[in-house]
Amino acid sequence: xxxxxxxxxxxxxxxxxxxxxxxxxxxxxxxxxxxxxxxxxxxxxxxxxxxxxxxxxxxxxxxxxxxxxxxxxxxxxxxxxxxxxxxxxxxxxxxxxxxxxxxxxxxxxxxxxxxxxxxxxxxxxxxxxxxxxxxxxxxxxxxxxxxxxxxxxxxxxxxxxxxxxxxxxxxxxxxxxxxxxxxxxxxxxxxxxxxxxxxxxxxxxxxxxxxxxxxxxxxxxxxxxxxxxxxxxxxxxxxxxxxxxxxxxxxxxxxxxxxxxxxxxxxxxxxxxxxxxxxxxxxxxxxxxxxxxxxxxxxxxxxxxxxxxxxxxxxxxxxxxxxxxxxxxxxxxxxxxxxxxxxxxxxxxxxxxxxxxxxxxxxxxxxxxxxxxxxxxxxxxxxxxxxxxxxxxxxxxxxxxxxxxxxxxxxxxxxxxxxxxxxxxxxxxxxxxxxxxxxxxxxxxxxx
Numbered sequence: 001x002x003x004x005x006x007x008x009x010x011x012x013x014x015x016x017x018x019x020x021x022x023x024x025x026x027x028x029x030x031x032x033x034x035x036x037x038x039x040x041x042x043x044x045x046x047x048x049x050x051x052x053x054x055x056x057x058x059x060x061x062x063x064x065x066x067x068x069x070x071x072x073x074x075x076x077x078x079x080x081x082x083x084x085x086x087x088x089x090x091x092x093x094x095x096x097x098x099x100x101x102x103x104x105x106x107x108x109x110x111x112x113x114x115x116x117x118x119x120x121x122x123x124x125x126x127x128x129x130x131x132x133x134x135x136x137x138x139x140x141x142x143x144x145x146x147x148x149x150x151x152x153x154x155x156x157x158x159x160x161x162x163x164x165x166x167x168x169x170x171x172x173x174x175x176x177x178x179x180x181x182x183x184x185x186x187x188x189x190x191x192x193x194x195x196x197x198x199x200x201x202x203x204x205x206x207x208x209x210x211x212x213x214x215x216x217x218x219x220x221x222x223x224x225x226x227x228x229x230x231x232x233x234x235x236x237x238x239x240x241x242x243x244x245x246x247x248x249x250x251x252x253x254x255x256x257x258x259x260x261x262x263x264x265x266x267x268x269x270x271x272x273x274x275x276x277x278x279x280x281x282x283x284x285x286x287x288x289x290x291x292x293x294x295x296x297x298x299x300x301x302x303x304x305x306x307x308x309x310x311x312x313x314x315x316x317x318x319x320x321x322x323x324x325x326x327x328x329x330x331x332x333x334x335x336x337x338x339x340x341x342x343x344x345x346x347x348x349x350x351x352x353x354x355x356x357x358x359x360x361x362x363x364x365x366x367x368x369x370x371x372x373x374x375x376x377x378x379x380x381x382x383x384x385x386x387x388x389x390x391x392x393x394x395x396x397x398x399x400x401x402x403x404x405x406x407x408x409x410x411x412x413x414x415x416x417x418x419x420x421x422x423x424x425x426x427x428x429x430x431x432x433x434x435x436x437x438x439x440x441x442x443x444x445x446x447x448x
Contacts, residue, residue: 014058014419015064019046019088022056025373026331027094035089037069037440038082039408042089042393049094051203055174057261058201061438062173063089069440072113072143075136079147079334079404080196081416085444095203100123108209112142112202129212131157135324148194151324152245152290155366162195163207172434180206188255191429198440198448199433212242213292217302218316218323221309223285224270226250232287232309232363233341237307241301244292244364249322250285252346252358287365288320306360314430327360333383333406337361337390339399347394354389368399380413389419417445 012030019028027047035042041184050055061068066087071077072095092113098286099109110119116132116139123129132145141160143149150159157163166180167189177200193201223229227250235432236246272442289305306313328334339347344365351372352358356409363370374383385405390401403416420426423446430437430448442448 001184005156015060015066016044018060019044019057022046022053022060023048023225031089035046036077037086037089038078038080038405038411040082040086042069042086044087045089045091047091047392049178051095052168053083054090054092054201054203055170055176057088057090058161058172058174058438062436067438067441068172068201069443070142070146070201071116071337072146073136073138074143075139076143076149080409080443081445081447082442083440084447087412089203092140092202096140097227099204106209107206108301109166109204109206110141112145115140123209124212127212128209130160130207131163131210132160132207133324134160134327136166140399141205145193145202145205146195146197150363150364152247154369155179155243155245155364157244159193160205161208163189163195164189165208166206167192168203168205170203172436172438176203196440196443198443199429200316200439211240213298215293215295215298216244216292216317217291217298218319219289219291219302219305219309219318220320221287221312221313223248223287223291224248226299226348229285230342233344234306235291235437236305237341237366239304240306241289242293243289243366245288245291246364247288247323248285248361248363248365248370249288249320250343250358250361254362286320286322288323290319291313323361326371326373328371328405331376331407333374333378333410334404335370335372335374335378336363336402336404337370337394337399338402339368339394339397339403341366342399343399344368344370346397347390347399350390350393351386353385371404375408378410383410384414387414387418391444396420420445 016028016030030047031045032041035045036083046057048057067085068088068090069083069086070090070092077387090370090426094113096113098119099422103332105119107200116134120129121143133153134149135151136149144160148159148161164186167176168176169192178183211320219234302315306315337347359435361370361372387401394401400418403414426444427446430444
């Protein structure tokens with residue numbers, strides 16, 4: 001059969017008609033201006049009503065040599081490399097819902113297209129939760145898994161992929177596959193985590209659930225330098241306080257600790273300044289520790305933590321405004337730095353030195369996983385030189401720096417991933433699961 005990609009208007013309309021037969025009149029259409037992946041426009045959009053319909057979409061794509069790119073809420077659709085071609089955008093919005101589980105089983109099966117906040121709201125009614133707090137507003141569970149996205153709670157509970165019990169997904173040929181139920185099955189399920197939809201179309205995931213904590217307290221300590229952060233984190237971890245999260249926020253203006261102005265320092269600590277942005281030449285960052293558990297236990301650990309962090313620390317029953325959010329905005333070059341926590345300060349200093357100024361850095365400092373932002377106006381050559389300098393420092397420390405998103409000119413000019421030790425394993429997985437490169441081709445490292 002002649003591929004639809006090489007036919008004229010009649011072929012385009014025929015594919016649209018067939019997608020409508022599969023998904024229903026309101027759930028298939030020609031793609032519009034908003035239906036793109038990292039600047040690459042789709043041709044059709046299909047919103048299948050269940051796994052069977054999604055499998056039919058994949059089989060239709062195979063018959064006509066079309067590519068398929070899965071999409072959840074689209075919150076991270078521009079992360080990673082752009083696909084070589086986007087023929088059918090497979091929207092997972094109707095692959096949603098929370099499966100019934102017997103009380104006390106400790107797991108929940110969730111459709112890939114279900115918004116994470118809807119899952120949490122449902123579980124909250126029974127005093128439970130998923131220990132997931134991905135920063136992307138409106139993100140679906142499938143999107144969180146496909147991007148291997150995690151928020152502050154990863155410090156204690158790991159990522160969503162770490163909490164998988166089982167996974168259902170569609171292979172490139174439309175075959176519904178279940179993975180889980182043992183070490184080999186979980187390894188197969190976790191292979192799809194972070195794959196950006198290029199190894200399979202996620203249908204549903206079974207994850208562990210837990211009782212929602214009775215008490216939550218955020219303890220904040222102002223910080224000025226990465227080295228100071230390093231020393232504080234070492235002290236917190238050594239104190240065995242069992243924190244649920246240790247998060248760092250270093251705004252772009254954070255510099256050396258101010259000296260000699262005692263009045264300014266006193267005013268900054270006054271209750272009237274609570275929640276206000278820092279002023280002056282040297283901004284203030286924050287190191288925030290989240291404690292969770294029973295009320296008396298959390299109260300006791302909070303007292304110990306405040307004593308450890310000193311009189312500058314403050315205690316709150318709600319998160320700071322920047323909690324569970326990224327330091328970058330649309331149009332910025334978004335970076336993720338991963339490094340052993342003992343070398344996190346070196347990574348931040350390397351980034352500052354390469355850029356010639358402090359840049360916003362935020363993330364799970366207690367694990368050495370943070371995000372940073374380069375201005376979207378920065379030239380591709382400048383971004384390339386910064387990446388080279390930072391990666392050179394990280395390489396000697398078993399760390400890495402990944403470009404999550406960037407303006408088109410920067411994305412074309414830079415190496416998004418840097419050195420990857422497991423590229424051969426990823427290539428073998430792609431060959432096994434999608435030998436015709438039908439699913440999001442080019443989205444993975446190495447052009448896979």
